[in-house]
Amino acid sequence: MKIKILAIALLTIGLTSTNAQAQTEIQWWHSMGGALGEALNGLANKFNASQKDYKVVATFKGSYPESMTAAIAAFRAGSGPNLLQVFEVGNATMMAAKGAIVPVATVMADAKEPFNPKAYLPTVTGYYSDVKGNLLSFPFNSSTVMFYINKDAFKKAGLDPNKAPKTWKEVLAAAEKLKASGQQCVYTTSWPSWMHIENFSAWHNVPIGTKQNGMGGLDTVFTINSPLHVRHIAMLGDMSKKGLFTYAGRTNQGDAKFSSGECAMFSGSAGAQAGIKKAAKFDWSINFIPYHDDVKGAPQNSIIGGASVWVMGGKKPAEYKGVAKFLAFLSQPEIQMEWHTGTGYVPITQASYELTRKSGFYDKNPGADMPVKQLTNKAPTENSKGLRFGNFVQGRTVIEEELEEVFAGKKDAKTALDDAVKRGNEILRQFEAANK
Amino acid sequence: MEKRVVFRSAWLPYALVAPQIAITLVFFFWPAVQAVWYSFQLQDAFGLKTQFVGLLNFAHLFRDGNYLASFKTTAVFSVAVAGAGISISLLLATMADRVLRGAMAYKTLLIWPYAVAPAIAGVLWAFLFAPSIGIVTYVLKGWGVDWNWILKGDQAMLLVVIASVWKEISYNFLFFLAGLQSIPKPLIEAAAIDGAGPARRFWTIVFPLLSPTTFFLLVVNIVYAFFDTFGVIDATTQGGPGQATNILVYKVYHDGIKAADFGGSSAQSVILMFIVIALTVVQFRYIEKKVEY
Numbered sequence: 001m002k003i004k005i006l007a008i009a010l011l012t013i014g015l016t017s018t019n020a021q022a023q024t025e026i027q028w029w030h031s032m033g034g035a036l037g038e039a040l041n042g043l044a045n046k047f048n049a050s051q052k053d054y055k056v057v058a059t060f061k062g063s064y065p066e067s068m069t070a071a072i073a074a075f076r077a078g079s080g081p082n083l084l085q086v087f088e089v090g091n092a093t094m095m096a097a098k099g100a101i102v103p104v105a106t107v108m109a110d111a112k113e114p115f116n117p118k119a120y121l122p123t124v125t126g127y128y129s130d131v132k133g134n135l136l137s138f139p140f141n142s143s144t145v146m147f148y149i150n151k152d153a154f155k156k157a158g159l160d161p162n163k164a165p166k167t168w169k170e171v172l173a174a175a176e177k178l179k180a181s182g183q184q185c186v187y188t189t190s191w192p193s194w195m196h197i198e199n200f201s202a203w204h205n206v207p208i209g210t211k212q213n214g215m216g217g218l219d220t221v222f223t224i225n226s227p228l229h230v231r232h233i234a235m236l237g238d239m240s241k242k243g244l245f246t247y248a249g250r251t252n253q254g255d256a257k258f259s260s261g262e263c264a265m266f267s268g269s270a271g272a273q274a275g276i277k278k279a280a281k282f283d284w285s286i287n288f289i290p291y292h293d294d295v296k297g298a299p300q301n302s303i304i305g306g307a308s309v310w311v312m313g314g315k316k317p318a319e320y321k322g323v324a325k326f327l328a329f330l331s332q333p334e335i336q337m338e339w340h341t342g343t344g345y346v347p348i349t350q351a352s353y354e355l356t357r358k359s360g361f362y363d364k365n366p367g368a369d370m371p372v373k374q375l376t377n378k379a380p381t382e383n384s385k386g387l388r389f390g391n392f393v394q395g396r397t398v399i400e401e402e403l404e405e406v407f408a409g410k411k412d413a414k415t416a417l418d419d420a421v422k423r424g425n426e427i428l429r430q431f432e433a434a435n436k
Numbered sequence: 437m438e439k440r441v442v443f444r445s446a447w448l449p450y451a452l453v454a455p456q457i458a459i460t461l462v463f464f465f466w467p468a469v470q471a472v473w474y475s476f477q478l479q480d481a482f483g484l485k486t487q488f489v490g491l492l493n494f495a496h497l498f499r500d501g502n503y504l505a506s507f508k509t510t511a512v513f514s515v516a517v518a519g520a521g522i523s524i525s526l527l528l529a530t531m532a533d534r535v536l537r538g539a540m541a542y543k544t545l546l547i548w549p550y551a552v553a554p555a556i557a558g559v560l561w562a563f564l565f566a567p568s569i570g571i572v573t574y575v576l577k578g579w580g581v582d583w584n585w586i587l588k589g590d591q592a593m594l595l596v597v598i599a600s601v602w603k604e605i606s607y608n609f610l611f612f613l614a615g616l617q618s619i620p621k622p623l624i625e626a627a628a629i630d631g632a633g634p635a636r637r638f639w640t641i642v643f644p645l646l647s648p649t650t651f652f653l654l655v656v657n658i659v660y661a662f663f664d665t666f667g668v669i670d671a672t673t674q675g676g677p678g679q680a681t682n683i684l685v686y687k688v689y690h691d692g693i694k695a696a697d698f699g700g701s702s703a704q705s706v707i708l709m710f711i712v713i714a715l716t717v718v719q720f721r722y723i724e725k726k727v728e729y
Contacts (some may be wrong), residue, residue: 065694072696076483093481093696100482103457247587250674262568393695404677409589428699430496434478435485
């Protein structure tokens with residue numbers, strides 16, 4: 001009896017393994033948890049059902065830094081996935097790792113899959129291309145930073161709830177009134193460096209670093225201690241002292257402070273909309289981020305955050321064919337629209353944006369197209385097409401540490417930003433030396 | 437009295453310690469040697485390009501004022517964690533030792549936190565003390581305390597110390613309780629008959645007799661504070677605000693695991709290793725002299 005069961009078991013294993021051999025498996029490591037993960041699996045399943053030769057196996061590997069660390073460790077051990085989703089601060093590290101990655105442009109050309117990088121929004125392609133314009137990684141989930149207001153709190157403070165502050169001057173004026181009306185937390189932010197340094201720079205068309213924000217070469221240095229930066233951070237420090245700005249933390253802690261009604265104004269990811277929609281028991285609106293109206297050319301356009309998909313090197317040719325097929329599949333407007341409307345990430349191709357608009361999605365969900373409008377507010381300049389700094393995981397930590405010193409009133413803005421530049425440049429030099 | 441066990445067989449003692457030595461070699465010496473090797477190298481994240489740079493990684497560290505400041509933070513943190521951890525658990529152990537009814541329940545409850553992972557302990561305390569929703573924050577606000585560890589460095593330090601101590605108390609408690617129970621009762625009773633009060637009995641009889649345990653726990657707690665606390669910090673303050681809770685081991689973790697800077701991270705762990713070796717030597721040479729076995 002036992003032998004019989006064993007025989008059947010062996011037979012089944014044999015059958016399934018021959019089955020699997022007929023299909024080429026493509027491993028995809030990602031960081032989309034919860035509802036986002038389900039949406040991602042939906043895409044993979046759709047692709048798997050659409051053809052028989054390839055099977056995309058999507059695996060959740062934890063947070064962005066975790067899946068990147070896992071892939072690095074796997075690569076060092078001689079294995080790893082075919083596709084890896086990497087967040088924007090990991091870009092420079094991936095890009096410098098020639099041999100560990102294969103540019104998407106090469107993958108598509110080798111497989112003769114039709115692929116047009118021009119179909120993507122310029123702010124998106126700019127971020128993920130080399131200086132010559134070759135697309136290095138596949139744009140996948142992009143968002144940007146937006147400005148949210150609690151309309152009920154505005155009403156209570158005697159402000160017009162339909163007129164969200166457009167400039168920082170207006171933010172300050174509204175903040176004073178909100179405070180006077182008894183609002184505990186007036187303004188807060190998530191992702192302080194992304195919002196108040198990186199996007200702030202792009203939005204005002206000033207550089208974050210030399211060499212086109214690091215895109216033009218590894219010998220870049222930070223320029224975030226310019227008078228405009230100092231003025232802006234000093235303003236936030238002052239707001240913090242007066243109780244007009246409540247610091248929430250380095251990641252998305254601000255989201256909950258807004259959706260719970262604690263804070264009346266908030267800057268955070270466009271992706272925060274879904275959570276606010278679910279939790280907020282008040283009327284709110286999503287708006288462009290504020291700007292300083294005396295800065296020439298502002299507002300420019302905001303830059304993206306989120307992640308792209310990198311094709312890893314050292315795999316079999318058949319797998320690259322499958323990868324190319326899968327990426328071509330993901331580029332279709334219908335698929336892009338499904339991802340955009342299902343997750344809240346911005347539509348990254350012009351065609352999918354048009355398609356979504358025609359479907360009436362934006363009429364039903366007012367404000368859902370604000371992020372893409374802000375990203376394409378103007379044609380991107382060298383200062384606003386993105387950034388690429390080596391080891392920016394450490395760089396961002398340095399910036400956030402220095403910002404906290406200002407918000408806590410321990411350093412003035414000039415000293416803090418000078419220190420951020422000095423410490424940040426050390427990290428850039430180290431990265432340059434390691435990647436010569 | 438000869439405490440030593442004498443083996444007749446020539447190979448048996450070696451065979452008995454072999455598994456322990458093998459584990460130490462594989463899980464301690466091998467990684468330690470690798471860390472030293474990596475600390476002399478400059479490498480990209482994927483290990484595609486490796487350069488031997490000698491002491492450059494160390495030079496970088498010692499030029500960085502923030503890294504030097506982190507030594508002070510680490511000292512404050514470790515002394516606070518070891519000091520509070522040992523004294524609170526000693527207090528709890530002496531109390532639990534005297535309990536007659538329900539002793540088992542007390543002991544179990546006190547030992548429980550040891551089973552909690554550091555990161556979870558961190559999250560737990562971070563929730564209790566969360567600036568806007570924490571229940572402790574709510575009480576503190578009622579008392580007029582402006583509790584906001586997101587921006588206030590000393591409060592952040594207090595939070596990570598509390599979370600780390602809470603986790604270590606159980607371990608210390610177990611050892612102290614065992615130590616207390618091995619103290620012969622007649623000694624204490626005799627002192628009581630001679631008219632020594634509870635405090636006097638504790639300081640002249642119990643505490644000296646516990647000194648081997650206390651010494652052992654001091655060494656273990658310092659090592660714990662230096663090495664095992666990055667989980668708590670990562671789950672709560674992540675070294676901030678500013679650099680207020682950026683202790684040496686957290687920076688090792690951040691730079692190595694999160695930022696894939698293996699050379700810099702290895703150099704830091706080599707430095708950390710030497711500090712702990714030095715501390716342990718000092719403890720054994722000077723403090724151990726005061727221990728009565």
